[in-house]
């Protein structure tokens with residue numbers, strides 16, 4: 191589904207991704223954890239083409255991103271920490287914009303799927319609201335529905351609950367868990383360790399631009415293989 195081979199990415203002198211390689215299979219849920227500045231966001235942004243990599247190769251469903259970037263990126267949706275909704279559009283407007291503009295869908299068709307997606311994320315009654323009228327948790331659920339409206343095969347999440355008040359985290363994680371149950375391939379950068387443990391098939395631990403551990407959640411959370419990971423987990427769990 192996704193294949194990364196020796197990805198390198200620098201910002202000037204700063205090497206942010208260093209020889210990163212991995213495979214993600216159809217339907218897998220991958221959590222990406224690790225300290226701030228370790229390259230987690232840059233990895234996701236590189237996958238979806240928001241950053242240009244310096245070397246290495248990326249394949250999305252067998253398509254080389256280098257050869258046909260746009261086509262590969264269309265298979266992915268991304269949800270960011272900040273909600274990035276169009277502030278001057280209603281919830282419905284946000285959901286139908288890209289399907290109509292990018293995919294050339296008919297408005298009625300786009301609206302029908304938007305209704306289904308709003309039902310899925312529990313926001314049917316908010317379709318005529320503007321982002322400013324929503325809570326953070328509701329905005330993030332709209333952002334997820336908006337990404338899904340493009341019918342991606344892969345969903346990327348970059349700390350989707352980090353800017354939410356604690357009492358709103360659960361409703362967003364519930365929606366993401368629902369997607370995991372539907373076998374949608376996902377890569378999720380998160381600091382929610384309990385969630386990562388439950389929902390993931392595999393966990394990547396990133397440190398200084400490398401994936402230093404790629405293993406099942408039982409292994410990383412119960413019996414971390416290095417002191418570096420152990421220290422990180424102790425620190426982050428003491429904050430929660």
Ligand SMILES: Nc1ncnc2c1ncn2[C@@H]1O[C@H](COP(=O)(O)OP(=O)(O)O)[C@@H](O)[C@H]1O
Pocket residue numbers: 201204206224225226227228229230231232233
């Ligand atoms: N556009 C950019 N220009 C320069 N440096 C950047 C840019 N984006 C990220 N960085 C740097 O790259 C490193 C990794 O950042 P990032 O991928 O955001 O880490 P993480 O998401 O794990 O916190 C950090 O040192 C960060 O300051």
Ligand SMILES: [Mg+2]
Pocket residue numbers: 230231232348
């Ligand atoms: Mg980040």
